Amino acid sequence: MHKLKLIFVSIMILFLQGCADNTSKFNDYLEKGLDSLITEDYAKAEVYFENAVEINNEDRKAQNLLEQTKYMKSAVYYYENGNEDEALGNLSIVIGVEGGSVGLQSKAKKLEETINQKIITFDDFKGNYAQFESTPYASSIHVHLQITDDEIISGKKSSSYYLESIIEKRIQDDILEIDSSYQEMGSEEIEISTGKYQIRYEDDKKVLNVLNTGGVFYEVDEQQLSDEGWNLPLN
CATH class of the missing domain: 1.10.3450 (Hyaluronidase domain-like)
Known part of the structure; x- marks a missing residue:
């Protein structure tokens, strides 16, 4: 035991x-x-x-x-x-x-x-942009550019808007490439072009660089355009 x-x-x-x-x-x-x-x-x-x-x-x-x-x-x-x-x-x-x-x-x-x-998506590029006469937001809008789901619309206040239909879009980092088609007034021929756009932010507002032309556009809203007497195109 x-x-x-x-x-x-x-x-x-x-x-x-x-x-x-x-x-x-x-x-x-x-x-x-x-x-x-x-x-x-x-x-x-x-x-x-x-x-x-x-x-x-x-x-x-x-x-x-x-x-x-x-x-x-x-x-x-x-x-x-x-x-x-x-x-x-x-x-x-x-x-x-x-x-x-x-x-x-x-x-x-x-x-x-x-x-x-x-991560930047196509939605980041969509919206209304303006190229100003001189100082951004402190001078008159010279050119209006709008990117929608299907179109790129641009024009000056004193002229009709120029419309491009989006065919295909590609994004690499902060650069958007858009293949678009447009038709010159009075012409039956449809032209195809590729535009390159780069986006950045300044003080919470978008800045769009058009790489093909070197143009710089700044984000604006429809109220700002309306205040300056712009007649906006129908979306």
């Missing part, structure tokens, strides 16, 4: 030592994983968190950290390879995980903001 008791005690000691060793390893993996997040070595952090989850797959903190790290690693990969849509999808998951790394969420939000600022 005494011998059985000694065996039982020995087993319990070994069991408790094993639990203590596992707890120590678990905490060590978590700590090393968090350190790897700070240095943005997401591949290494993922391995550390996987090891931690293998030791204790019921620990929510470890599971959340592993999930965040996997998606952050994917987000960075897609971003560096030019796939912003996939990157944004993965970043939204990182940000949405509760009980993980607040620091990693902050990094994901910053990268998300960077991507959103970088």
Whole structure:
């Protein structure tokens, strides 16, 4: 009986030592994983968190950290390879995980903001623009340019508007290329041309550079045009 008791005690000691060793390893993996997040070595952090989850797959903190790290690693990969849509999808998951790394969420939000600022779509180019006589917004509008879904419309106050129908459009970074067709008045021949436009922002207003001609147009609204007596074309 005494011998059985000694065996039982020995087993319990070994069991408790094993639990203590596992707890120590678990905490060590978590700590090393968090350190790897700070240095943005997401591949290494993922391995550390996987090891931690293998030791204790019921620990929510470890599971959340592993999930965040996997998606952050994917987000960075897609971003560096030019796939912003996939990157944004993965970043939204990182940000949405509760009980993980607040620091990693902050990094994901910053990268998300960077991507959103970088992505320019055709909608950014659409609108009314004006080329002024001299100082933008402080002098009279010389030329009005309007970009819609289907047309490029331009003209001067004293003349009729010039209309081009958009055939195809392509965007590379901040430059829009538009293939358009137009017909000279009195001619049956349809001309095809390609225009290049570059957009930037100054004080929250869009500035449109027409790269073909070197013209610079500034964003205006219909009220500004109306105040100067422009008769706007029908959209």
